[in-house]
Amino acid sequence: MKQVSRSLEETKDIATSFLKTLKPSNSAVIVALHGDLGAGKTAFVKKCAEHFGIQETIISPTFVIEKIYKIPHEQVSPWKHIVHIDAYRFEDSSELRHLGFEEVAKDADNLIFIEWPERIKEFLPKETINIYLKFVDEESREINIED
Ligand SMILES: Nc1ncnc2c1ncn2[C@@H]1O[C@H](COP(=O)(O)OP(=O)(O)OP(=O)(O)O)[C@@H](O)[C@H]1O
Ligand SMILES: [Mg+2]
Numbered sequence: 001m002k003q004v005s006r007s008l009e010e011t012k013d014i015a016t017s018f019l020k021t022l023k024p025s026n027s028a029v030i031v032a033l034h035g036d037l038g039a040g041k042t043a044f045v046k047k048c049a050e051h052f053g054i055q056e057t058i059i060s061p062t063f064v065i066e067k068i069y070k071i072p073h074e075q076v077s078p079w080k081h082i083v084h085i086d087a088y089r090f091e092d093s094s095e096l097r098h099l100g101f102e103e104v105a106k107d108a109d110n111l112i113f114i115e116w117p118e119r120i121k122e123f124l125p126k127e128t129i130n131i132y133l134k135f136v137d138e139e140s141r142e143i144n145i146e147d
Helices: 008-021 041-051 093-098 101-106 117-123
Strands: 002-005 029-034 066-070 081-086 110-115 129-137 140-145
Touching: 002 008, 008 041, 008 140, 029 041, 029 117, 041 081, 041 110, 041 129, 093 101, 093 117, 101 110, 101 117, 110 117
Parallel strands: 029 110, 029 129, 081 110
Antiparallel strands: 002 140, 066 081, 129 140
């Protein structure tokens, strides 16, 4: 479904509706965020984290590759953690192994968001949910969620 967000508030609404469509599974749910620099990938993850009551500021993990945020206990959520991966600087598969990606991806407690997923596409399961983001103008972003 293709939508246009005209503000961060609208991006939050789109993120919230998206989260409601997700079904827990017997492994992690993986969401791949496609789009150029500044398309709003990190912003989308931030809004999802906010929805789950994560207070910690979501930083772009460009320099750390992976960050794991705990969803507070009092939240009603099928997941216990949000995992945020930025594969922009990803060089080879040994890095993913180093991050324990296989384990993280197996764990049904994890909701995983991946920026620059094309860099690690051979490691993503076919169940991966793809979201395509595009810069429209300063305040607007196209958000296309694959059905
Ligand atoms: N409607 C909107 N939705 C989302 N972000 C918006 C919107 N309007 C403006 N922005 C701004 O666009 C910027 C998007 O930056 P963001 O860091 O999310 O991009 P990114 O896709 O993660 O880029 P990178 O590949 O560099 O990590 C933010 O500064 C955000 O405030
Ligand atoms: Mg980013």
